[in-house]
Amino acid sequence: MTTPGSTAASAGSARLLEALRGGLIVSCQAYPGEPMRDPRTTTQVAQSVVRGGAVAVRIESPDDVRAVAAQVEAPIVGLWKVGAEGVYITPTLEHALAILEAGASIVAIDGTRRARPDGLTLAETITELHSRTAAMVMADCGSLADAEAAAEAGADVVSTTLSGYTSERQPGPGPDLDLVREMVGSVDVPVVAEGRIRTPSEAAQARQAGAYAVCVGTAITHPASITGWFREAL
Numbered sequence: 001m002t003t004p005g006s007t008a009a010s011a012g013s014a015r016l017l018e019a020l021r022g023g024l025i026v027s028c029q030a031y032p033g034e035p036m037r038d039p040r041t042t043t044q045v046a047q048s049v050v051r052g053g054a055v056a057v058r059i060e061s062p063d064d065v066r067a068v069a070a071q072v073e074a075p076i077v078g079l080w081k082v083g084a085e086g087v088y089i090t091p092t093l094e095h096a097l098a099i100l101e102a103g104a105s106i107v108a109i110d111g112t113r114r115a116r117p118d119g120l121t122l123a124e125t126i127t128e129l130h131s132r133t134a135a136m137v138m139a140d141c142g143s144l145a146d147a148e149a150a151a152e153a154g155a156d157v158v159s160t161t162l163s164g165y166t167s168e169r170q171p172g173p174g175p176d177l178d179l180v181r182e183m184v185g186s187v188d189v190p191v192v193a194e195g196r197i198r199t200p201s202e203a204a205q206a207r208q209a210g211a212y213a214v215c216v217g218t219a220i221t222h223p224a225s226i227t228g229w230f231r232e233a234l
């Protein structure tokens, strides 16, 4: 049954999706122990990428989401990484709720078919998030089968974020454009191309492959990696 609250939530989601259509989402993340891992720095990076035309920012951890939400009007795709192996991207319902509470309007969660640490299924997690909040859920997937299962489980958006980082697909040097094409051809929710997009030309190719929006992180916001690419070329 549709309630007034759910109608308002779906109108908000439709507006948000429209704002993302064809746009660039920039992931602004610094990893534990790195010099730039500071909510104030993340906020300045987020402000800079919005100035450059990002339609949304992807921000990790409650502290960073809270800091960015206070200063940046662009929508936040929030996530919380717990560890770096297995199910580590917003692994539980509680992590997802904390990220939304901090100010994200979309929560990115592990969208693979692997067992989750809190014992909930992906479908149960998404159902709870939809019933308790007005937020949209982005499922970070590693394969076509993940994306199909995530869309079936109620994800509002699916992404290629985990391609090459689970056992299902080999990581290439660049983005997994084949997976973008496969997902676009198979699921009826928006597909975000994310992962190893290094150049404007690759971002454009992802759009041509059918991506609804394109998310770039390292190539824009991680100076240590970018410096390494240049150093290696010399």
Ligand SMILES: CC(=O)N[C@H](C=O)[C@@H](O)[C@H](O)[C@H](O)COP(=O)(O)O
Pocket: 027, 029, 079, 161, 162, 165, 194, 195, 196, 197, 215, 216, 217, 218, 219
């Ligand atoms: C696999 C994983 O944990 N990806 C993370 C997800 O938030 C980030 O470390 C990436 O920077 C992000 O996906 C953007 O990708 P790229 O930095 O390649 O443009």
